[in-house]
Amino acid sequence: LEERAVPEVYADDRFTVEALPDLGSFGNVAYIVRPGDGAPATVIDVPEGVEAVLASLAGHEIGAVLVTHYHSDHWRGFDVLRAASAAPVYVGAEEVEIDADRGVLRLADGQTIEVGGVPIEVIHTPGHTPGSICLHAGGVVFTGDTEPCESVRDLARDADMMVCMCWDEQSVMEGNNEANGQCGTTGAARLAQEAGVKQLVLVHMGPTLS
Numbered sequence: 001l002e003e004r005a006v007p008e009v010y011a012d013d014r015f016t017v018e019a020l021p022d023l024g025s026f027g028n029v030a031y032i033v034r035p036g037d038g039a040p041a042t043v044i045d046v047p048e049g050v051e052a053v054l055a056s057l058a059g060h061e062i063g064a065v066l067v068t069h070y071h072s073d074h075w076r077g078f079d080v081l082r083a084a085s086a087a088p089v090y091v092g093a094e095e096v097e098i099d100a101d102r103g104v105l106r107l108a109d110g111q112t113i114e115v116g117g118v119p120i121e122v123i124h125t126p127g128h129t130p131g132s133i134c135l136h137a138g139g140v141v142f143t144g145d146t147e148p149c150e151s152v153r154d155l156a157r158d159a160d161m162m163v164c165m166c167w168d169e170q171s172v173m174e175g176n177n178e179a180n181g182q183c184g185t186t187g188a189a190r191l192a193q194e195a196g197v198k199q200l201v202l203v204h205m206g207p208t209l210s
Contacts, residue, residue, distance in 0.1 A: 009201055010140045010161050015118050017140055018056060019163070021203065024048025026073040029203040031163070032056060033137055039116030042066060043081070044135065044142055046089075050077025054084050062087040063115040066107075066122075068144030069129040070097050078102065092124055095131025107133065123155045141197075145182050148191040156195040164188045166202040 010017035018032040028047035035041065040063025043053055062085045067074055070091065078089070082102075090113065091098055093106040107113060109124035121136040125146045134152055135142040139160030143152055146165070156162045166188045183191065185202075192200040 009163065010138075012138050012160075014138060015116075017137075017163075019201075019203065020052050020056060023050070023052060024073065024076060028073050030077075031142065033115070033118055033120070034060065035116040035118055037117070039063070039118075040087075042115040042118065042120065042137075043087075044068065045074045045144075046077040046081050047074055048076035050081050053077075054081070061085075064113065065089040066113075066120070066133075066135060067091050067104075068135070068142070069132040070095050074145075092122070092131035092133040094124060094126065095129065121155070123151050125149060125151050143183070147182055148187045153191060153195045156192070156197050158196045159198070161199045161201060162192050162195070162197045163201045163203060164191070 007019055008016050009019045015033055015035045018034065020030045023030055024047045028045065030047055030050060030053050031044040032053060033042040040061040041057065043062055043065045045067055046065060065081065065087055067089065088105055090105045090107045093108045098104050107122045109122065111122045112119050113122065118137055123134045125132050125134050132144055132146050134144055134146060134155055136155050141156040141159045141162045143162065143164045146152060164183055166183050166185055169185050188200060188202060
């Protein structure tokens with residue numbers, strides 16, 4: 001497996017978050033929530049290029065895989081990851097177009113799942129897809145591909161960090177009818193400001209922002 005530098009974007013006394021950017025043809029990002037005591041890690045999203053996630057884990061056990069929504073660019077690494085780990089894979093309870101043969105489990109709105117001693121809260125944020133979810137672990141919030149909304153704002157209230165997908169300049173997205181279901185630059189900034197987030201990290205940016 002290819003070795004690459006993996007930025008640690010968040011750390012507290014319980015776990016770290018590593019972000020693996022620019023994966024696959026859509027430049028997706030996957031995350032590793034890694035407990036400090038060596039307990040099983042959580043992987044968030046499994047895009048094409050998930051081999052980089054496995055290389056970074058370097059044999060560290062995966063306790064669970066959480067996928068923010070069904071779009072193929074967040075799933076294309078599923079078979080590669082499944083060949084390396086039997087960890088359960090979860091999506092939002094309302095998500096559609098999920099292959100039943102994959103044995104994927106469902107997470108309800110407001111549910112908390114604990115992986116490796118790290119509680120992760122799940123919030124249903126439909127819009128980008130019917131079952132899109134956002135995640136909250138410790139002081140960090142993962143928005144997935146979602147638009148600014150009250151549910152995300154409440155979830156991110158006073159968070160240390162919000163990791164937010166940001167596709168393009170807001171005006172460009174509105175002109176291209178791309179603003180529904182995903183964040184643009186000013187949308188993400190306004191959401192973070194209104195929630196009192198201390199640090200905003202923009203990821204999965206489109207080609208004009210990359």
